Amino acid sequence: MNKRIVIIGAGNVAYSLAKAILNTNNFSLCQIYSRTIESARSIGVRTGVAYTDNILEVYPDSDIYIYAVSDTALQNIIPSIHIREDALLLHTSGGISLDIFSKMPNSHGVIYPLQTFTKGRELDFKEIPLLLEWSDKKSCDILKKLAAELSDVNIEVDSYRRKLVHLSAVFVCNFTNHLYDLSSRFLEDNDMDFDILRPLIRETADKIMSMKPEYAQTGPAKRGDDIVISAHKKLMKKRENMMEIYDVMTESIFKLYKKEDINIEVEEENTYSISNPTLW
């Protein structure tokens, strides 16, 4: 079989997906549509695929349409493109239900790549978890074949659980980056370079590749070390937003570990060897 695909959207997800589709055997990418000609051209030129910014020029006879646009754009763009009724419609959003397609007569599904896509960074699409959902047997069959060619990690997840994953992703990606960002600005304002934190940031992430995060937790909040905590607070006097985050995170960690890991805490108190002198 050879299924033709049109991608609607020309952002970072669209581009990564386009490149990955070009590497499949049974699917071909035939067109990219974007609302602006610059974005359409940018991704069209980089992938060697036809592109357009004219919604009337979107090929009406493709087999699959993948909507890789922002959540706000998705609702409006679905009914505005005229396509044949037996085409499969897919979107790539973590936060939007499958039934956004329910007014369309087409089979439909979701293919949500769980990753942060950044211009200029080439990722191995095979390693990106794809969260899949479908409306019927037809969309199930095609979507599973497509996903299997795109990635080694395919997971069937309903709309509700996909939203839970999406929320978790905000915590581990957006919020984590904000912690990096605050620290970077804090060091910069004190004439120090963010570079010195990079090995620590990498190891903090690397560590939980093979470890449950609860076993990797360390630091004054976990130990309930009031002396260190109040010393830290003095350093943030003029940093209201850091202070607020510090308080909420510290309290959350403290509460969590007060209830559990009693053995580890006791061991830390009794020996020099278990507690970590660097405080985290």
Next chain:
Amino acid sequence: MNKRIVIIGAGNVAYSLAKAILNTNNFSLCQIYSRTIESARSIGVRTGVAYTDNILEVYPDSDIYIYAVSDTALQNIIPSIHIREDALLLHTSGGISLDIFSKMPNSHGVIYPLQTFTKGRELDFKEIPLLLEWSDKKSCDILKKLAAELSDVNIEVDSYRRKLVHLSAVFVCNFTNHLYDLSSRFLEDNDMDFDILRPLIRETADKIMSMKPEYAQTGPAKRGDDIVISAHKKLMKKRENMMEIYDVMTESIFKLYKKEDINIEVEEENTYSISNPTLW
């Protein structure tokens, strides 16, 4: 020259440091002391170095003593070990001032390895930033030589700025791990596996190895996307601690980016191509 070193403490920092010292040319590790014989033996056996849990048996004639113990233990242990007056005293803590040694007649200094050390994970000590501070020319000379043999990244930092770095480390390591931890528990409680977040976590950290965190920031909070934010809040109704962290982080990100990056925001609003359909 060959300088003999005794390490006081047998935790993860002590062990990593011990292994690194064994790889130097001009320094030799002659003894490890820990308050408990189990910890002392554990590190002594793994490094092939003499060990003791008897404070009276600590060699009194070593050239350098490195105190790699917890912050709370540090104050008490310094005066309790009898050593010659011309020995150099060093501690490894991020949060403790150099002048904790001020009542001792000895030259002294700080060698703070900016990393998270975990049992069972072998790190390349050469890549760990060492933050150095010293009391006089003698300690400066010896400390610089030692640090240069231990690591490729040596930075002179006074006690105040070292504490700022230490606070930043709590943000990017302890707090980041707590975000991982909350997400892991959240997914687990909904019968999903934390594994699916691991590629995203790794990429979030990898991205800022070559990028300023402020340019890597994405997500609904940055865009001020109220629809997505209120959808997220519904999912956390029974998760008070997640909700609190979500609110504080979201507000902090929103405030920060409202003031800046006006151009990027406008661009995101006008095209599908810049905004990221996956929402971060």
